[in-house]
Amino acid sequence: MLYRAADGLGDEGVKSDVAAFRRMERHLLGTAQEANYLVDLSNVVRDTALGGGRPRALQRLRLVLRALRESSGDQEVTVHAIADDSLLRPRHDGEFPDPAEGPLLREWRDRGLIAAIAKADPDLLDHAKEFGTRVISSDNFTGHRSEHPWIQGDREHFLKPERVDGGPVRLVLRDMRVFADREVSREGERDALKARNLLDFQGRPRSDVLGRSWLCPRPDCHPHPAIQSGKVVCRIHRTLLRDAGPRRRRIQLKIFIDGTCHAWENLTEGPDGQDKEFVLGRGHFARIEECHLPGERRRRISRQHLLLVCSRGALRVLDTSTAGSRIRTVRPGGEPTPWRTLPRPGTEAAGLPGERVPRAFGPDDEIELLPGIALRRSGQRWPEERAEGVRAKPPKRAKGGDELTSLG
Numbered sequence: 001m002l003y004r005a006a007d008g009l010g011d012e013g014v015k016s017d018v019a020a021f022r023r024m025e026r027h028l029l030g031t032a033q034e035a036n037y038l039v040d041l042s043n044v045v046r047d048t049a050l051g052g053g054r055p056r057a058l059q060r061l062r063l064v065l066r067a068l069r070e071s072s073g074d075q076e077v078t079v080h081a082i083a084d085d086s087l088l089r090p091r092h093d094g095e096f097p098d099p100a101e102g103p104l105l106r107e108w109r110d111r112g113l114i115a116a117i118a119k120a121d122p123d124l125l126d127h128a129k130e131f132g133t134r135v136i137s138s139d140n141f142t143g144h145r146s147e148h149p150w151i152q153g154d155r156e157h158f159l160k161p162e163r164v165d166g167g168p169v170r171l172v173l174r175d176m177r178v179f180a181d182r183e184v185s186r187e188g189e190r191d192a193l194k195a196r197n198l199l200d201f202q203g204r205p206r207s208d209v210l211g212r213s214w215l216c217p218r219p220d221c222h223p224h225p226a227i228q229s230g231k232v233v234c235r236i237h238r239t240l241l242r243d244a245g246p247r248r249r250r251i252q253l254k255i256f257i258d259g260t261c262h263a264w265e266n267l268t269e270g271p272d273g274q275d276k277e278f279v280l281g282r283g284h285f286a287r288i289e290e291c292h293l294p295g296e297r298r299r300r301i302s303r304q305h306l307l308l309v310c311s312r313g314a315l316r317v318l319d320t321s322t323a324g325s326r327i328r329t330v331r332p333g334g335e336p337t338p339w340r341t342l343p344r345p346g347t348e349a350a351g352l353p354g355e356r357v358p359r360a361f362g363p364d365d366e367i368e369l370l371p372g373i374a375l376r377r378s379g380q381r382w383p384e385e386r387a388e389g390v391r392a393k394p395p396k397r398a399k400g401g402d403e404l405t406s407l408g
Helices: 018-027 039-046 060-071 090-095 101-110 122-131 179-195 295-299
Strands: 001-006 035-039 079-084 114-118 135-136 159-165 168-175 210-213 226-229 232-233 242-246 251-257 260-268 276-280 306-311 314-319 324-331 365-370 372-377
Touching: 018 060, 035 039, 035 060, 035 122, 039 060, 039 079, 060 079, 060 159, 060 168, 079 122, 090 101, 101 114, 122 135, 179 365, 251 276, 260 276, 260 306, 260 324
Parallel strands: 035 079, 035 135, 079 114, 135 159
Antiparallel strands: 001 168, 159 168, 210 242, 226 232, 251 260, 251 372, 276 306, 306 314, 324 365, 365 372
C-alpha cells in the first residue's frame, strides 16, 4: 500500500516557514493513547532524503503531516512525536535552515506537544505494541528486536516517508523483514555503545577503551565504562574508573526458551588466548522464571549439560548431558541445515575412546539442549561484565587435564 502527498516544492530544497510550522501544532498530541500515528521525530527531521541539504529541517515533518492528511482523508489527523534529546540541544540550532526552528522544538517540548527523552526508540516501540499505532520512521529498529520480537516480519505497523526526485512525499507501508539473531545482537550492542559515547567519529567501537578492564571505586561494582568529558567513567556511578590492564576476549551466549531469549552468559578466554573450558548446566537456568521454564521441564536439563571450550574468539562444544543435544546451522535468508548429533566424551563421534574432540560452535549455529530450549551465540563483539551470573557446580577435575570452570 502506498500513500502520496504533493508538497509543492521543487528540487531547490526544503524551505523554512516558522508561521507554517506553528500551524502544525493542532496535529501534535503530547500523549500516545489518543494519537492516530507515532512519529520518530529525530529520524524524520534528519532525513535528508526528504529534501534539502541541511542536517535538520522541520519542513520534513510538515511534509509528513501533509502526506498523512491526504492519505487518511482526515484534515485533523494527530500524531505523538518523540525525539531524542540530542535533536533539541541549542548547540545544533545552526544545522536548521532557520535557527528559530530549534527554539520552536524546545517550546513544543515545554508545552507538552512533543516528547523528548534520552532515546526515543524504546518509547516509540512500547507505545506501538501497547496501542497498535503505526510508526512513521525509516529506522529498522534492529537492535530492539530482542525486546520486541513482533517487529520481525511486520508489514502493518511501520510507514516510511519517501520522496523521489523532488516529487511528492509518499508514506510507504514497510516490510520489516526478519533479521538474523546475530544482526539483532550486534546492532543492539552498537546502540548501547553509542549511548555511552563509545563509538568513534566513524561509528566504530572505541577499542582503546573497550579492550581494557576497568575498576570502579564503589565496592561490588562491575563497571560498564562510558566516556564523559573525555574521561572514562562508570556508567552507573559516574565515578572515574581505573585501568586494570588488557581485557580478555569474551563470547556471549543467549539462552532461548520457545524462541524467546531469557538469559545471557559470557565466556572469557584464558590468559594469552589459551583454551578455557566451561560447563553449562541446569544452574544457569535458575534465574529464568518458572512461567517460562516449569520445574519438570527444567529438571530435564542436566547439571552438566554441555562442555564449552573458548579459545581466541572460537568456541567448541561437547555434549555431556544425559538426554542428548544436537546442533544445526541457521544462515540468514537460508534454510536451516539438518540437525546433527553433538559429539560426546568417549564415543566414536568424539574421536578415540576416552578422547574429547568438541565440535565447532560457529556464529550461525544453534544448539538444542531439549525441544524448545536452545543456545545461540550473540553477535556482540564487546559483551559486558554481568554481576548476576549464576554459577553451576563444576565437574570433577579431569585426570591429567585442567580443572573445568563454570560460566560466570
